[in-house]
Amino acid sequence: MTIDRRKVLGLLGLSGAAAGEAAAATVKGLHDGPVSFDHGVASGDPLQDRVILWTRVTAPGAKLPVGVRWDVANDPDFKTIVRQGHATTDAGRDHTVKVDVTGLKPGTEYHYRFRASRAGQPVGEAVVGRTRTLPTGATKDVVLAVASCSLYPNGYFNAYDAIAKLPRVDAVLHLGDYIYEYGAAPGDYGMNSPTAKTRMPDPPHEIVTLDDYRRRHRIYKTDPMLQAAHARAPWIVVWDDHETANDSWIGGAENHTPKTEGDWATRKAAALKAYYEWMPIREPSAGALPEAAWRDFQFGDVVTLLMTETRLTARSQQLDYETDLPIVDGKPDVAAFVAKWKDPSRRMMGQDQERWLAGQVGASVKAGTAWQVLGNQVVMARVATPNLQKTMGEEKFDALVAKLPDYARKRVAQSVAMSAYEIPSNLDAWDGYPADRQRVYDIFTAAQARPIVLAGDSHMFWANELWNDGGDKRVAVEFGATSITSPGYGDLMPGAPIGEAFVQRNKEVRYSHPSAKGFVLLTLEHGKATGDLVAVSTILEPKYETSVLKRFVVTPAAGGGVEALKEG
Structure with a gap:
C-alpha cells in the first residue's frame, strides 16, 4: 500500500503549525468577547526538559482567533514563574490550544495555568493544573x-x-x-x-x-x-x-x-x-x-x-x-x-x-x-477460552445460563464448545x-x-x-x-x-x-x-x-x- 504523506497530513490539518502556538502579536485581530475554559486542562508527553500543555477555550460566536496566555511556575501560587507565553487558536482546530513548553528542569513538579489574553495581557479567571518532567540519572522509584x-x-x-x-x-x-x-x-x-x-x-x-x-x-x-x-x-x-x-x-x-x-x-x-x-x-x-x-x-x-x-x-x-x-x-x-x-x-x-x-x-x-x-x-x-461449566459444575452452570438473555446464552454455549x-x-x-x-x-x-x-x-x-x-x-x-x-x-x-x-x-x-x-x-x-x-x-x-x-x-x-x- 502506497501512502501519500502530504495528502494524509492535509486531511489531518497538520501540514502547518497545528499546535496553536502562533504568537499573538502576529495575528491582526483577536476575539474580544467572553472566554471560558469549560474543558479543563491537561499535560502530557513529558520529557526531561519539556512537556505538552493543553486546554480548550469556549468562545461563543468567535469568528476571529482567540488569544491565550500560559504560565508555568514552581509554586501553586505562581509567585515564581519560570516560563510563559501566548498562543492563539481558532475553529480550525476546534479552539484547542497545545503548547510544547521547553527549558524545564528534569524530575521537577510544575504548576501551570491558562488565561484569556487581550492586547498581550492576561484577563479573566485562570484554569490550572500541575505536571512533572521526567527524571535523569539515579532515580529511586x-x-x-x-x-x-x-x-x-x-x-x-x-x-x-x-x-x-x-x-x-x-x-x-x-x-x-x-x-x-x-x-x-x-x-x-x-x-x-x-x-x-x-x-x-x-x-x-x-x-x-x-x-x-x-x-x-x-x-x-x-x-x-x-x-x-x-x-x-x-x-x-x-x-x-x-x-x-x-x-x-x-x-x-x-x-x-x-x-x-x-x-x-x-x-x-x-x-x-x-x-x-x-x-x-x-x-x-x-x-x-x-x-x-x-x-x-x-x-x-x-x-x-x-x-x-x-x-x-x-x-x-x-x-x-x-x-x-x-x-x-x-x-x-x-x-x-x-x-x-x-x-x-x-x-x-x-x-x-x-x-x-x-x-x-x-x-x-x-x-x-x-x-x-x-x-x-x-x-x-x-x-x-475457559470452560465455565467445568469450573462451576453442571448444575450451577445450567442455572446461570437459564437466567441469561438469548444472545448471552448463545455466547456462553459457544465458549464452552470452544474451550475444547x-x-x-x-x-x-x-x-x-x-x-x-x-x-x-x-x-x-x-x-x-x-x-x-x-x-x-x-x-x-x-x-x-x-x-x-x-x-x-x-x-x-x-x-x-x-x-x-x-x-x-x-x-x-x-x-x-x-x-x-x-x-x-x-x-x-x-x-x-x-x-x-x-x-x-x-x-x-x-x-x-x-x-x-x-x-x-x-x-x-x-x-x-x-x-x-x-x-x-x-x-x-x-x-x-x-x-x-x-x-x-
Whole structure:
C-alpha cells in the first residue's frame, strides 16, 4: 500500500503549525468577547526538559482567533514563574490550544495555568493544573497509574477521580478507548446502564465525521472527574480501536461500513485530527505519519517506557471464528484455522516499529535501566477460552445460563464448545497474531531485557506471566488494567467465577477479575516492581470507595527476563 504523506497530513490539518502556538502579536485581530475554559486542562508527553500543555477555550460566536496566555511556575501560587507565553487558536482546530513548553528542569513538579489574553495581557479567571518532567540519572522509584476504556454513558468516572486523589503519581498512562464511537439509541453500547439518561453521549448517533469526533471528545472532557485526573499529572496516551471504530485495523474496522459510512481513510483521518487536537500528545514529528504514534520515555535509570501502536499502521485484519473456522462434516476444522492463525505474515506491528522497538529495548538494557515497560493496547498473554461449566459444575452452570438473555446464552454455549480446543478466546488481542508476538518475545530475549507489559482493552484485571512459544522460558510479566466504566464479562454474568475459570484454563494467567472497575498502580524500583490492582466500589453513583483487589510483585531474573509473579 502506497501512502501519500502530504495528502494524509492535509486531511489531518497538520501540514502547518497545528499546535496553536502562533504568537499573538502576529495575528491582526483577536476575539474580544467572553472566554471560558469549560474543558479543563491537561499535560502530557513529558520529557526531561519539556512537556505538552493543553486546554480548550469556549468562545461563543468567535469568528476571529482567540488569544491565550500560559504560565508555568514552581509554586501553586505562581509567585515564581519560570516560563510563559501566548498562543492563539481558532475553529480550525476546534479552539484547542497545545503548547510544547521547553527549558524545564528534569524530575521537577510544575504548576501551570491558562488565561484569556487581550492586547498581550492576561484577563479573566485562570484554569490550572500541575505536571512533572521526567527524571535523569539515579532515580529511586517511579509511580505510574495505568487506565483504559471509559464508556461515558455506562457510569461515573470514579476511577479517574481516584487517580486524581493519589498522594503520588508521576504519570498517567492511558492505553486506549478514551472515547467510544457508538450512539445513544436504546440498544447502543452502554445505553442500558442506569446512568445513561444523565450521561448521554453527544452527538447521539455513531460518530463518523470530524465534527462528530470533536463533539464526542468535548462531552468527555466536560466530566469533572476526568478533568481532575488530567489536571493532576502528565498523561502519556495511545489510542486503541474506539477512538476510530471498533476492531480497527490498517484497512478498515469491524464497525465501519463503507457503503453507508464512506471511505475508511477519510473517517480515520477525521478521528486522528480530533484526537491530536483534544489530547495532550506531541504532534507528529517531521516525516512521520500521524498513525505512527510509537514513542519512548526515559524515567531516570529505573524505567524505559515504550508506547506502541498496534491498530492503524500495520495490523492485519482480525480472523473471525464464524468465517475462518470451517465446519467439515459437522465438526470444526481446527487444523485449517490454525494454519491461518499462525501465518507469520499476519502483523500487529510493522517492520519500522519492530526495528524501533528492538533498538530501544537493546539501548535500555545496555544503559543499565532497571525495567523495560511496554505501553500496549491489548492483552499479550495466551488466553484460551475457559470452560465455565467445568469450573462451576453442571448444575450451577445450567442455572446461570437459564437466567441469561438469548444472545448471552448463545455466547456462553459457544465458549464452552470452544474451550475444547487450544485456540484463543480473543482474536483481536495479541493471541490472534502469535507469530508477531513471538517476534516481540525474541526482541526481549536477545537483549536480555526485564520487560513488563501493560495492557488495556479487555475490561478485566489481569496478572499474567508471558512465556515463549516453546513454553520453556518466562520472558515477561503483564499487568492488564480493567476499564474505567466499560462493561466486562462479569457484568454480563454477575457472580460467575469467570476469573477463576480463566486461571484454571491458562498457564499464563495468574489472576483475572472480570467485573471490577479501576486502574493499575505500578510502582517500579531497582530490584522489584509492584502492581496494585485498584478497584472502585461502584460506577453507578459518584460516591465510592477504593480498595486494592490484589498486589503482585515481580523481580528481575539473572540473565534477563523476570521471576514468577508473587502476591505482595
